Amino acid sequence: MNIAYFLLPKNRVAYLYDDYTFRQGLEKMRHHGYTAIPVISRDGKYVGTVSEGDFLWRLLSDERDSQRACSMKDLEQLCVRDILRETQYLPVRITVSMEELLSSAMNQNFIPVVDDTGSFIGIVTRKDIIRYFAEGKSVSEKPFLQKIV
Template structure:
């Protein structure tokens, strides 16, 4: 199965640029209600994924203790708080089984093209739905929605 069928394209995905401020990042995550969001460069390269935890750890770090307001935190950029890329991207040619393996630890899987440019995400929900349909092929769509 080609994962392009499950791809939520970049145009429909909320993401942050790595040069966005700390405040802009928090506001975008809050607005969309996300716990993690992809981070890309201005040229479109996938940089990583930032999570609520990344923001929280930065707020609690010793370096940030001198900052007292959100206004002060505007000096920080999203790239400054990335703590390592735990959401590893995949290429569009990945198999569904490999995608399932990634989905065990991530809410979504970032998808990049051959040059490393971010093209979208595949959600864990869509992966689970695919495998549920494979296993329970005779189950009705209405019953499947209740499961997923």
């Protein structure tokens, strides 16, 4: 099965640019109500995914280091790229199998999809992956799902 059918394209996905300030990133996440959001460079390359936890841990580490509460004004100097963790939300290519997507979806809300050049083209949501395995699989393919459950 081609995952392009499940792809939510970039133009329908909220994302942050890696050069956004800490404040801009936090405000956009709050506006959309997401707990995690993809981060891309200005040339469209997937950089990573930032979560609420990443913002919170950064706030806590600054407060601990300086022994004073930091203001949003202080955080204007900090970019989203500065708080990214490298191992989260690894991207996949459009040619990935649904079984590989299922494996990734066990640990993340969505899977970022990139093209052959590493440019961000969209996401596949966990909800769509679960729906695919719950509804549309043929009888011969169901044992894979039973092994996981």
